[in-house]
Amino acid sequence: MPDTRTAVSEIVTGLGLYGFRDLAQALAARPRFITNVDDDVYDQLDEAFASGTHADVFRVAWANGQRFARSTDGLRGRPPWSVEWKGPHKPPAYEQIPADLRVDHVYLLSCKYGSKILQNASPANLFDRALSERRTSAVDWFDAVAPTSYGEFYTEVVAHTGLTGLPADPTELDRNHRERLRKALPGRWPAELREHWGLVAFEIARTSADRLLDNISAKGEREAFVWRLLRLQAAPYFVLGADLKNVPLHYRVTTPWDFRTRFALRSVDLWGEHAGQPLVRWRVDLHDRELDTDRVIEGHVEVRWSHGKFGGVPEAKIYLDTPHHDVAGYQPLDDGS
């Protein structure tokens, strides 16, 4: 059974593609032409709709589906003859196109609500492999890029918690050790450790940024990295959703070919920043040939433990800070009028 919010955002978008009078009528009809949606999922939607939970998601998803149905980039006012819902499945390797719905076997729709996250990657896959491939490794990234300062900080942490029986080296932590540390360090860092962690975090961020810059030193590598960062693929797809303030988002993600035709890459920059956790800022500078203007895309990467302090190896969460509709390569959908 999928998460209710996710099910609402994806299936209600699909329902909005058909010409139902309103959402209540569409839910009552339980249309079978949306494949992979069974009665249990429709029950889940009915319950949420009746209780008013996720009312904003219902409203925006319905409107987004209707917009795509009208848009000249979308269905141009004709009803679809096939809508396939992917459901709560996860593909192997990197998701090339994060599609949740496929319309008429052609249009791929990604439903993204209340998130600025472009993707999560392991730090090594981002900073060492520039997102070109997904490989698994048990490397503790903090130790890999700042072994001395991270080791010293770990020693201070152990002393602070008073825990005994932990190894002297953080790379030797086993599952039980990590669990004990995680439980001993809930929430924010204690005030006594915060400044030291800030310094270690800055070193991790700075070194990580430098490593990625070294790995994309050639112009072609930088350009391909930007495509992967923005999740441009060989075929276009559509994103329908809402931003963190629930403002509707609806745009076509163009292809590297479209991108290269319209934009000239000027530079890609990354740098570490002082923050409460390792933070790498990124910025892409472009020239828009069509409008003869300069364009900027900005974001940041948080390198952090995904499941509590010392709770495992770190992850790299890649955020987009530029509003989606202002991002070069993301083409807002018209409303068909």
Place this chain on the structure above:
DNA sequence: TACGGAAGTGTGAACCGCCA
């Protein structure tokens, strides 16, 4: 001082690869 937004942190699920 209250409030809202930003920053930081936590969680659960799904999948893969490795190893016993």
Place this chain on the structure above:
DNA sequence: TGGCGGTTCACACTTCCGTA
């Protein structure tokens, strides 16, 4: 073949901080 750790996805929740 099953268990476990690592990776990724998609948020939700908590805390901090600036501003009115």
